[in-house]
Amino acid sequence: MVAAYLEKLNEQQRLAVEHGVGLPADKAGGPLLIIAGAGSGKTNTLAHRVAHLIVNGADPRRILLMTFSRRAASEMSRRVERICKQVLASNAAIMTDALVWAGTFHGIGARLLRIYAEQIGLNVDFTIHDRADSADLMNLVRHELGLSKTETRFPTKGTCLSIYSRTVNSETPLSEVLRNRYPWVSEWEQQLKQLFTGYVEAKQAQNILDYDDLLLYWAQMVGDPELAEDIGNRFDHILVDEYQDTNRLQSSVLMAMKPGGRGLTVVGDDAQSIYSFRAATVRNILDFPKAFSPAADVITLDRNYRSTQTILAAANGVIDLARERFTKNLWTNRPSGERPRLLTVKDDNDQASYIVEQVLANRETGMMLKQQAVLFRSSSHSGPLEVELTRRNIPYVKFGGLKFLDSAHVKDILAVLRFAQNPLDRVAGFRLLQMLPGIGPQTAGRILDTIAADPEPLVSLAEVPPPPKTGEDWAHFVELLAGLRQSGSQWPLEIAEARAWYEPHLDRIHEDAETRKSDLLQLEQIASGYPSRERFLTELTLDPPDATSDQAGMPLLDEDYLILSTIHSAKGQEWRSVFMLNVVDGCIPSDLGTGTTEDIEEERRLLYVAMTRAKDSLTLVMPQRFFTGGQHAQGDRHIYASRTRFIPATLLQFFETATWPAVSAAASERSARQIRIDVAARMKTMWK
Numbered sequence: 001m002v003a004a005y006l007e008k009l010n011e012q013q014r015l016a017v018e019h020g021v022g023l024p025a026d027k028a029g030g031p032l033l034i035i036a037g038a039g040s041g042k043t044n045t046l047a048h049r050v051a052h053l054i055v056n057g058a059d060p061r062r063i064l065l066m067t068f069s070r071r072a073a074s075e076m077s078r079r080v081e082r083i084c085k086q087v088l089a090s091n092a093a094i095m096t097d098a099l100v101w102a103g104t105f106h107g108i109g110a111r112l113l114r115i116y117a118e119q120i121g122l123n124v125d126f127t128i129h130d131r132a133d134s135a136d137l138m139n140l141v142r143h144e145l146g147l148s149k150t151e152t153r154f155p156t157k158g159t160c161l162s163i164y165s166r167t168v169n170s171e172t173p174l175s176e177v178l179r180n181r182y183p184w185v186s187e188w189e190q191q192l193k194q195l196f197t198g199y200v201e202a203k204q205a206q207n208i209l210d211y212d213d214l215l216l217y218w219a220q221m222v223g224d225p226e227l228a229e230d231i232g233n234r235f236d237h238i239l240v241d242e243y244q245d246t247n248r249l250q251s252s253v254l255m256a257m258k259p260g261g262r263g264l265t266v267v268g269d270d271a272q273s274i275y276s277f278r279a280a281t282v283r284n285i286l287d288f289p290k291a292f293s294p295a296a297d298v299i300t301l302d303r304n305y306r307s308t309q310t311i312l313a314a315a316n317g318v319i320d321l322a323r324e325r326f327t328k329n330l331w332t333n334r335p336s337g338e339r340p341r342l343l344t345v346k347d348d349n350d351q352a353s354y355i356v357e358q359v360l361a362n363r364e365t366g367m368m369l370k371q372q373a374v375l376f377r378s379s380s381h382s383g384p385l386e387v388e389l390t391r392r393n394i395p396y397v398k399f400g401g402l403k404f405l406d407s408a409h410v411k412d413i414l415a416v417l418r419f420a421q422n423p424l425d426r427v428a429g430f431r432l433l434q435m436l437p438g439i440g441p442q443t444a445g446r447i448l449d450t451i452a453a454d455p456e457p458l459v460s461l462a463e464v465p466p467p468p469k470t471g472e473d474w475a476h477f478v479e480l481l482a483g484l485r486q487s488g489s490q491w492p493l494e495i496a497e498a499r500a501w502y503e504p505h506l507d508r509i510h511e512d513a514e515t516r517k518s519d520l521l522q523l524e525q526i527a528s529g530y531p532s533r534e535r536f537l538t539e540l541t542l543d544p545p546d547a548t549s550d551q552a553g554m555p556l557l558d559e560d561y562l563i564l565s566t567i568h569s570a571k572g573q574e575w576r577s578v579f580m581l582n583v584v585d586g587c588i589p590s591d592l593g594t595g596t597t598e599d600i601e602e603e604r605r606l607l608y609v610a611m612t613r614a615k616d617s618l619t620l621v622m623p624q625r626f627f628t629g630g631q632h633a634q635g636d637r638h639i640y641a642s643r644t645r646f647i648p649a650t651l652l653q654f655f656e657t658a659t660w661p662a663v664s665a666a667a668s669e670r671s672a673r674q675i676r677i678d679v680a681a682r683m684k685t686m687w688k
């Protein structure tokens with residue numbers, strides 16, 4: 001008998017779900033590539049495949065499921081449970097709870113590295129640096145090597161880290177990366193090598209891994225055939241979502257774990273590849289089939305279930321102009337709806353007013369706020385809209401905005417926990433010590449040097465004579481760390497202890513301590529969802545919660561709220577109504593890119609991703625004039641904008657063009673007649 005859930009799938013989806021299933025564990029099917037267009041049911045299909053494997057006897061503890069974000073992983077697990085329920089009834093939850101290896105590449109890497117730490121000579125207490133910490137460490141090393149005092153300008157810490165990261169992730173020699181991506185830095189190749197060597201040594205001495213190390217160490221680990229086999233054999237099935245956004249290193253890891261491709265499934269869409277700035281490469285998808293012998297099976301999902309015919313036609317039009325395409329155009333048998341709107345407004349205040357008016361009008365017709373989203377290329381674009389929403393009391397949640405974890409007070413608390421976990425972590429140590437009154441960078445550096453030489457740094461910390469002017473604060477500090485270090489400490493009680501210690505300092509350091517305290521409570525609540533300090537620190541660093549909302553804090557989940565999101569964070573989502581801000585040149589394509597053809601092509605795919613999020617209604621808004629960032633609030637630098645180059649005149653047939661507020665013929669006539677003085681004419685006559 002065919003399971004009922006299979007009947008809801010279309011033929012291609014079903015082939016993808018059933019591929020190689022039902023074979024004994026050691027005979028899992030051969031490799032499979034699912035090329036899935038936008039809205040073609042990729043997530044749905046992958047969830048069905050996992051459920052189908054489980055229903056057919058696969059051990060969920062031996063399934064490795066890698067997604068792009070933790071949010072996607074938990075959403076996938078929920079879907080798997082719902083599908084399994086149809087067959088396994090009450091046992092479904094037990095089986096899906098056992099799906100313990102679902103997460104991001106980096107998160108899974110961190111877990112495997114802890115398990116194999118001893119075998120690869122890694123101290124199991126390693127802490128992980130996020131990008132900002134890594135840049136700080138890079139900066140420290142840059143100073144130490146005297147590179148910050150060069151005559152011509154040496155690249156900034158951020159640029160150095162980007163170069164390092166791209167070189168590592170793309171498995172490309174430094175010289176080539178410099179030549180292709182950073183030609184203006186080429187003269188510094190030797191110094192950069194020296195800097196990167198110093199950076200690697202510093203990380204090792206401090207027992208720190210950065211994001212890239214998680215993949216790099218993992219790749220090195222599976223470079224050893226025995227370890228590769230051991231790790232590969234932990235999993236009967238490996239499934240990877242959003243394969244178009246993986247990089248060379250990630251594909252090397254996969255190939256090493258499953259050299260024959262048995263049990264390996266990857267899913268992706270080359271038209272939605274938007275992470276090449278992290279060295280992701282679309283070649284991973286393209287080269288996947290022939291990486292195996294016999295080649296991997298390829299199944300294409302090209303039926304779009306999400307969008308109306310009219311929205312899809314416009315999106316297809318945009319992606320059709322891409323230079324290189326591998327997947328076919330999508331089709332749908334959803335009826336045509338209104339054509340997507342291409343709306344001109346005066347400036348970004350009008351843009352905000354229009355959206356508020358429209359969102360409320362939609363709500364009047366029964367469309368909840370949650371079913372509507374406003375997307376933008378860059379987080380800063382939503383400023384005026386956020387003001388307008390707050391003023392009108394419309395709740396919203398913003399994704400991809402200022403990271404909660406970037407705020408100083410949250411970083412402070414995390415530094416406490418990180419230092420307790422790994423007292424060799426200098427970036428955490430520096431931050432922490434300087435919170436104490438009377439301790440500056442020099443004293444902090446000296447203390448860290450002293451304790452780093454001791455095999456038990458925190459014991460040695462207790463023996464450091466209290467630095468002058470620290471008063472009682474020093475004793476409290478030493479006591480706190482000793483308490484946190486004790487293995488008997490209970491999680492998440494530790495974070496409450498850290499907070500109790502930190503709050504008096506918070507009051508002293510920050511004027512708006514009260515609002516910051518509520519963030520710390522929220523952090524504590526998040527912490528209680530993790531089994532241990534180490535898991536909390538790791539996962540939070542790797543995949544921070546990216547939703548922020550207005551001062552009132554996150555709305556309750558059952559409340560209704562509008563979604564604001566960067567396009568990058570909108571990946572994989574869908575809404576009934578989608579508005580996109582600033583669909584003008586300079587915003588998309590963004591003028592931040594280097595302007596290379598590849599960068600421009602990626603911007604085109606971004607617009608495509610944004611457009612394909614819409615189910616029933618899509619509005620692209622084009623302010624004719626908007627204020628540029630990087631100036632104070634009352635600054636008046638603005639630019640006049642023109643429609644994005646990705647929608648040339650030939651594509652206008654797919655859109656309804658309009659202006660808001662609508663200018664009636666009578667009104668425009670009136671304004672023509674109302675001209676009181678013709679300045680232009682006077683100017684012209686001035687020189688006659």
Ligand SMILES: Nc1ncnc2c1ncn2[C@@H]1O[C@H](COP(=O)(O)OP(=O)(O)OP(=O)(O)O)[C@@H](O)[C@H]1O
Pocket residue numbers: 008009010013036037038039040041042043044045269272304305306571572573574612
């Ligand atoms: N066989 C099907 N029958 C009906 N609806 C389907 C089917 N498969 C998928 N859908 C619907 O299509 C929509 C898109 O599915 P899903 O989110 O899985 O797409 P996706 O391929 O992951 O999209 P994207 O890559 O654009 O993020 C969802 O609303 C889903 O319920």
